Amino acid sequence: MEILAQLVVSGIALGMIYGLIAFGYQLTFATSGTLNFGQGEALMLGALVGLTLVGHMSYWLMIPLVIVFGALQGIFVERVGVLPALKTKSEFGWIMTTISLAIIFKNVAENIWGHDDITFPSPLPTAPLQFFGIRVLPMEILVVVGALAIILAVELFNRKSIYGKAVVATSSDRDAAGLMGINTGMVITFSYALSSMTAAFAGVLIAPLTLTGATMGVVLGLKAFSVAIIGGLNSGMGVIVGGLILGIAETTTGYYISTGYKDVPGLLLLLLVLSIKPAGMFGKSVIKKV
Amino acid sequence: MLQIENLHAGYGKVEVLHGISVAVPKGKVVTLIGSNGAGKTTTMRAISGMIKPVSGNISLNGKNITGMTSSRIARSGLAHSPEGRRVFATLSVTDNLLLGAFPRLTYGRERGDVQGDLERVFELFPRLRERKSQLAGTLSGGEQQMLAMGRALMLNPDVLLLDEPSMGLAPLLVSEVFRIVSELKGRGITMLLVEQFAAAALNVADYGYVLENGRISCHGPADQLKNDPAVKAAYLGAAH
Ligand SMILES: Nc1ncnc2c1ncn2[C@@H]1O[C@H](COP(=O)(O)OP(=O)(O)OP(=O)(O)O)[C@@H](O)[C@H]1O
Ligand SMILES: [Mg+2]
Numbered sequence: 001m002e003i004l005a006q007l008v009v010s011g012i013a014l015g016m017i018y019g020l021i022a023f024g025y026q027l028t029f030a031t032s033g034t035l036n037f038g039q040g041e042a043l044m045l046g047a048l049v050g051l052t053l054v055g056h057m058s059y060w061l062m063i064p065l066v067i068v069f070g071a072l073q074g075i076f077v078e079r080v081g082v083l084p085a086l087k088t089k090s091e092f093g094w095i096m097t098t099i100s101l102a103i104i105f106k107n108v109a110e111n112i113w114g115h116d117d118i119t120f121p122s123p124l125p126t127a128p129l130q131f132f133g134i135r136v137l138p139m140e141i142l143v144v145v146g147a148l149a150i151i152l153a154v155e156l157f158n159r160k161s162i163y164g165k166a167v168v169a170t171s172s173d174r175d176a177a178g179l180m181g182i183n184t185g186m187v188i189t190f191s192y193a194l195s196s197m198t199a200a201f202a203g204v205l206i207a208p209l210t211l212t213g214a215t216m217g218v219v220l221g222l223k224a225f226s227v228a229i230i231g232g233l234n235s236g237m238g239v240i241v242g243g244l245i246l247g248i249a250e251t252t253t254g255y256y257i258s259t260g261y262k263d264v265p266g267l268l269l270l271l272l273v274l275s276i277k278p279a280g281m282f283g284k285s286v287i288k289k290v
Numbered sequence: 291m292l293q294i295e296n297l298h299a300g301y302g303k304v305e306v307l308h309g310i311s312v313a314v315p316k317g318k319v320v321t322l323i324g325s326n327g328a329g330k331t332t333t334m335r336a337i338s339g340m341i342k343p344v345s346g347n348i349s350l351n352g353k354n355i356t357g358m359t360s361s362r363i364a365r366s367g368l369a370h371s372p373e374g375r376r377v378f379a380t381l382s383v384t385d386n387l388l389l390g391a392f393p394r395l396t397y398g399r400e401r402g403d404v405q406g407d408l409e410r411v412f413e414l415f416p417r418l419r420e421r422k423s424q425l426a427g428t429l430s431g432g433e434q435q436m437l438a439m440g441r442a443l444m445l446n447p448d449v450l451l452l453d454e455p456s457m458g459l460a461p462l463l464v465s466e467v468f469r470i471v472s473e474l475k476g477r478g479i480t481m482l483l484v485e486q487f488a489a490a491a492l493n494v495a496d497y498g499y500v501l502e503n504g505r506i507s508c509h510g511p512a513d514q515l516k517n518d519p520a521v522k523a524a525y526l527g528a529a530h
């Protein structure tokens with residue numbers, strides 16, 4: 001029982017990261033019907049830029065800079081990869097462009113930071129804390145708190161501020177939002193900035209717990225994508241639940257079956273959800289709006 | 291106030307409007323009559339920037355707005371209550387109304403008394419006040435139509451476009467909609483009105499245009515059109 005509790009707790013931090021990246025997928029899908037398939041690379045770039053920055057400053061001072069970097073990187077992806085595809089009404093062009101950009105980002109990162117994984121200095125003590133016999137790393141607590149804080153901040157912005165409402169309106173009916181005087185093109189660019197920003201932030205949250213390197217984003221981005229599908233691309237909190245389910249499924253499988261199979265439950269869950277409820281467990285409607 | 295000259299517009303390669311000219315003078319109500327598919331909605335969309343005109347000229351208060359994005363046109367003072375209501379389903383009634391005033395709450399347009407205007411919309415549509423926290427998607431069709439009109443009014447527009455405000459409403463609500471249109475007219479709001487009930491539209495309007503297959507076939511003062519035998523036969527038949 002104690003072991004299971006320990007596995008669940010360890011799965012939570014990882015699950016929150018999946019949830020946070022999946023949340024980023026949702027942000028752009030809501031406003032534009034498109035996704036950045038380079039979300040994992042946005043995370044990787046955030047982590048590596050953060051790594052370089054912590055050589056010159058504290059972890060806490062680095063975070064706002066990485067957030068700004070993530071936002072700019074998102075704007076770049078939208079302007080270069082997504083906007084041209086949307087303009088030409090190319091239905092699937094953005095899939096190719098965001099994947100291509102992801103590959104380019106990975107290559108650039110390999111050239112700047114090398115091929116090897118690097119340890120990221122932990123800003124918090126690395127000795128685990130004990131709660132009722134369960135060991136928790138301080139960094140794991142920071143991951144959970146940080147992820148929840150940024151998701152809540154975005155939700156609060158959407159509900160309370162007039163600009164946030166403009167984002168929701170654009171998601172609900174883009175043409176009608178334009179009639180309200182809302183610059184919907186800017187809203188989409190903004191959602192890309194926000195999306196990459198959350199990914200970059202997730203990168204510096206997870207980096208001290210794992211290793212950083214040019215390839216760290218590939219698997220994370222893919223798993224978070226399945227979380228976004230499982231949780232529903234249009235249901236706000238579904239991704240957190242989906243992320244936690246996947247994170248916990250992985251740590252428990254890794255322990256009880258074999259670490260070699262730890263990626264299997266997520267994929268099984270994905271297949272299961274897709275065959276039973278294609279809009280996701282918490283999805284409200286069909287995935288593609290027509 | 292709103293001046294449309296030789297407007298050509300359509301969808302993709304299909305041209306729907308073949309050079310129409312319409313004038314909406316300040317403080318007047320002008321109605322556009324035509325059968326289904328004549329191009330009334332397309333005209334409205336081209337004016338508000340939902341579709342880009344192919345050629346022609348549209349000016350608002352003497353300012354050329356041809357080809358501008360819909361958001362810039364809205365910020366220039368033109369509100370469009372579109373066909374099919376298009377309310378923001380996942381937002382509350384109040385939030386929908388506030389978004390109608392978006393340019394006044396953010397940038398671009400004279401701010402004025404947004405809270406006071408919200409009150410005035412609630413006075414005009416008491417049903418909306420009763421349901422102000424309800425999500426727009428859960429309103430009845432009639433309530434959504436009121437919301438769409440109220441939302442457009444929140445811009446405090448120089449010109450208001452109303453595309454079939456009575457669409458899909460019960461007869462009692464249809465007369466309510468026309469009562470509201472004449473009340474807005476009484477307040478001096480400049481309007482371009484498209485309505486399936488041509489007779490009622492000509493009763494409230496000052497001037498009318500008849501649109502046939504993307505061309506203006508005739509136009510004139512509303513009283514005159516009402517008594518025009520051809521217009522009577524085609525649009526004011528027993529069905530209305
Ligand atoms: N989004 C669109 N894409 C392609 N063609 C369209 C589109 N919307 C309308 N059309 C076509 O343009 C023509 C004019 O349509 P429009 O909606 O302007 O007519 P309308 O006068 O408003 O008719 P109604 O009284 O039925 O609302 C029609 O032939 C219609 O099929
Ligand atoms: Mg129409």
